[in-house]
Amino acid sequence: MALDQGSSRLDVTLTPEHAAKLSRLAEQAYTQEGTLARSLLSRAIDEADIDSRSMVDLLNGIPGALERAQLGREQARAGDTIPLADL
Numbered sequence: 001m002a003l004d005q006g007s008s009r010l011d012v013t014l015t016p017e018h019a020a021k022l023s024r025l026a027e028q029a030y031t032q033e034g035t036l037a038r039s040l041l042s043r044a045i046d047e048a049d050i051d052s053r054s055m056v057d058l059l060n061g062i063p064g065a066l067e068r069a070q071l072g073r074e075q076a077r078a079g080d081t082i083p084l085a086d087l
Contacts, residue, residue, distance in 0.1 A: 012037070 014022065026033040059065055075081060 012041075 022033050022037060026036045029036060
């Protein structure tokens with residue numbers, strides 16, 4: 001997929017339920033899932049309230065987020081990382 005200059009690529013993992021819903025919505029809209037996902041995410045970001053309290057509440061609502069962040073920090077401290085140039 002070609003990206004516009006200044007665009008960023010982001011990989012997102014969906015639950016099976018959300019993936020199925022995205023697939024159904026894309027089919028109904030006669031578009032590709034990725035195109036619809038970009039549009040939905042862009043709209044959600046545009047409409048998001050970016051105050052620190054709501055961001056903390058949002059992050060706290062992600063199951064396992066704290067544990068994954070702590071694991072990532074431990075892996076980084078141990079040097080168990082991949083240089084960005086190698087990605």
